[in-house]
Amino acid sequence: MNLLIISTTLKNILVVLKNEKNKIYTRILTENKSGNYLANTIKEVIEESKTNIKNIDEFGIDIGPGSFTGIRVAISTLQGLLIDYPEKEVYTFFSSDVLYRSAVNNNPDFKKKKLAVLKRARENAAYASIYEDEKRIFGPQMVFEEFLRDSMNNCILINEEAEYFKNKYRLENEVFYSNIDEKSLIEEVLKGKRVKIKSLEPLYLQKPLAVENLEKRKTK
Incomplete structure (x- = not known):
């Protein structure tokens, strides 16, 4: 089984691909605005593993908690990659x-x-x-x-x-301080909830400040 994982809410952005022979290919993005390079990084990992998007069986994506912008970038990138497979299901997991x-x-x-x-x-x-x-x-x-x-x-x-x-x-x-290892990442991904790629949404835990302030005033 070929498995591609994207995480954008840990300390660094991770792209991990495990192929059917259990060989793992990893890219770590640490630069500012590294989300801008996410699609190219995914392409590099796929090319290094000598496979292609059609031959990847499963996908996993980190939906939070963390940077809402980073999660949306990851989701939109994966949805773009799978635009021809709208019924495809992916694993969602928490960082x-x-x-x-x-x-x-x-x-x-x-x-x-x-x-x-x-x-x-x-x-x-x-x-x-x-x-x-x-x-x-x-x-x-x-x-x-x-x-x-x-x-x-x-x-x-x-x-x-x-x-x-x-x-x-x-x-x-x-x-x-917990250092991330690929084994733990893959283990948690495969426990995750599966949703259709077109239905992917970030984990949303934070209300806008204006809403919170209004609620506080109402309770006074």
Whole structure:
């Protein structure tokens, strides 16, 4: 099975292709505005693997949580590649699950512990997912200071972005930086929900600030 994966909400943009012989081809984009080069990078990976878009059996795409713009770029790029296959189904997955799985796969002792992945949503808000016994028990959801202080006391925080919230709110949690590996990425992709390519949508967790401010005024 040939599997092509696109992720735009981790630290770097990833394009990964696993071919039917289980050989993995990877490209990492780290430059600013790297989403502009996503289509060309996908083309490079496909050419390096000596296959073509018609011979790729499965596709996986990261729908969040993270940069809404980055997710939309990935979705539109994949929809463009598959424009002749509108009924094609693709796997959708959460980048927070990949961060968790990478941490656990590389640190077996974490399987017995409660972990939380934090990603920056705004200056005062995080996208949070909490895991226990190798299952996601909360999130992804946008949370604020009160939740971070009161509901995550016994969690190891995963992801370097968690360091920001640890310092900002003087949290006592341990922070662990999780390096992404292709095995963990592929494992989470194949657990994902399958949707038709034409129905792909980003994970939308964040209300516009104007809407939030209006809701706050109404509750006063």
